[in-house]
Amino acid sequence: MQQSPTASPRTGKVIATLALAGVAAAVMQTLVTPLLPDLPDILRTSASNSAWVVTATLLVAGVSVPISGRLGDMLGKRRMLLACCLPLIIGSVVCALAGGVVQMVVGRGLQGVGMGMIPLGIALLRDILPAQKLSSSIALVSASMGIGGGIGLPVSAAVAQYTSWRFLFWGSAALAGCVAVLIVAFVPDAPAAAKGQRFDVVGALGLAAGLVSLLLFVSKGSDWGWGSATVLGLIATTVVVLAAWGWFEWRTTDPLVDLRTTVRPRVLLTNLASVAIGFGMYAGMLVVPQLLQLPAATGYGLGRSMLAAGLWMLPGGLVMMAVSPLGGRLSNARGPKVTLVCGALVLAAGYGVALLFSGTAAGLMAAFMVINGGVALAYGAMPALIMSAVPVTESGAANGFNALMRSLGTAVGAAVVGVVLARTTTTAGGSTFTSEAGFCTGLLLGGGFALLSGAIAALIPALGPQRPELRDQSGPMPEAAPTSVST
Structure with missing residues (x-):
């Protein structure tokens, strides 16, 4: 259907708001990265206890994302988006005021509750956007997680290095508050597709x-x-x-996750590819910053500070922002399956660049840009594949489950690559570091899982004509909700 001229500006504001919500969720995850070496001193606890600051967010987000997706289908996705903003704000304030590890872990757990914003936002796009804008919008909002991580890391490092660490959390609270205001102002409501069903x-x-x-x-x-x-x-x-x-x-x-839907080949293979993509993406996130920051005395480390390393990685986030709309156009022209396969191959190529040019900061920056370009293509294609294969009444829950599969891939990738880096060590200047062979192995694992994801994606069947009810059901943008600000 053709969109009316007056709807176009509001459509752009909706997409920008939902993308910013994804960026905010990503920033919450990377927020503590610059603090990790100092957390034991900051919280007056052991290194093992301070690790729960990261683990708590992972655990709570893993549980909350599929639940918030299902509640979005039942109660309305806009309402749940606003509900996700609340624990992000409260959790950030708790962390900013924290005087010990318990308060910090509680605050980080509350932040994890709000991580369902991205799958909810993607599912909402299906309900409120015209079909011609859907693929590019899904691609941008999906990639916002990587964009937020790429941009948030150097910003967090700069704040942590030059001001109090507490400003990181006050800033994240303000960011979540801004997202809530923008959702109220610009994001229209849509009928809850599964209203009346039992939770x-x-x-x-x-x-x-x-x-x-x-x-x-x-x-x-x-x-x-x-x-x-x-x-x-x-x-x-x-x-x-x-x-x-x-x-x-x-x-x-009325199950939380309809397993009959998840075992359909199109959904099952997309979720399996998502696990492999998550693994492949996170391998680079672990290896590249360490290579940039290891002392030059090792012979392969580049001796950059945390802030400098973040700045070298910043172009990767900008590449995701640039590539995301291109992925949407590719999906419109050739289908999201082709986009997912291309994303996996580009991701694997990025690891090839890293293996060849890891000796310079410029080489690692180029590799990270290629890796993030592949992630942008893949992350934009996966929700489109999922939503083309599930009823509209399950779009929130299905996207939440797919986000969980990606998170599971990153968790497994962090564990496996972390073990490899910890077990392959060398000594330089009286200190022990991960060896060059260990980093190469980590890069090979990332590239291997990227290729595995591409192979799985190539097996995804086309959407058959016998299920027209699963095709995109988007229509023109509805009129703004009564609570929206007039534009």
């Missing part, structure tokens, strides 16, 4: 228990020992709880 409390509790066990042993296994009783117990708990959860979800009405 699956048992499914939510079961998924939470299974995911916490899974993410705990994946993220903490190397610290606790893969053969320890704690880790083995968590593995057993994960298998038993998720198996019971799957059995229950398959049989219940």
Whole structure:
């Protein structure tokens, strides 16, 4: 359908607002990265305890994202977007005022509750945008996670280096507050597609228990020992709880996650490719900053400060911003499957560049730009594939589950590559560092998983003509909600 001339400016404001919401969520995740070496001193605790500042956000986000997606389908996605802003604001304030590790972990956990903003925003686009703008808009909002991470890292490093660390959290609270105001002003409401359906409390509790066990042993296994009783117990708990959860979800009405939908080849293969893309993306996030910051005395480190390393990586975030709309156009022209395959291949090529030119900061910057270009293409294509294969009543939950699969890939990537980097060490100047061979192995793993993702994506079947109800159901932008500011 043709869009009316007066709708175009408002459409741009909607897309910009939802993209900013994604950037805000990404900033919350990378916020503490510059603080990691100093957290034990800041919080007056051990290094193992301070690691929970990162782990808490990962765990809570893993549980919250699929639940907030389902609630968005039932209660309205705009309402849930606003609901996600609240824990981001409160969590940031708690962290800013924190005097110890417990308060900081609580605040970071609250920030994790708000991480459902990106899948909710993507699902909302399907409800309120005209079809001709959908692919490019999905691509931009999907890539906002990487854009926020790429831009947020050097900004956080600069703030942490030149001011009090507490300003990082006051700034994040202000950012989340601005997002809430913009949502109220510019984002229209849409009818809740699954209004009146029952919320699956048992499914939510079961998924939470299974995911916490899974993410705990994946993220903490190397610290606790893969053969320890704690880790083995968590593995057993994960298998038993998720198996019971799957059995229950398959049989219940109005499930939290409709497993009949997730096992459709188009959805299943997209989610599997998402896990591999998440692994491939995070390998570079672990390796490139360390190579930039290791002392030059190692022979392969470049001796840059945290701030300088962030600035060298900044163009990667800008590339994601530039490539995202191109990915949307490619999806419109050739379909999101082609875009996902291309993204995986570009991501793998980025690791090839890193292996060839890791000896200079410019080489690593170029490699990171190529890697992020591949991530932008892939991240824009995956939600489009998911939403083309699920009913509109499940778009929020399905996008939340896909976001969970990407997060699972990054968690596994962090664990596996982290073990590789920790186990392959060398000594220089009396200190122990990850060896050059270890970093090469990490880069090879990232490239290998990127190629695996491309191979999986190539198997995704076309959307058959026998299911027209699953095709894009977008129409023209609805009239602004009563709460919206007149534009």
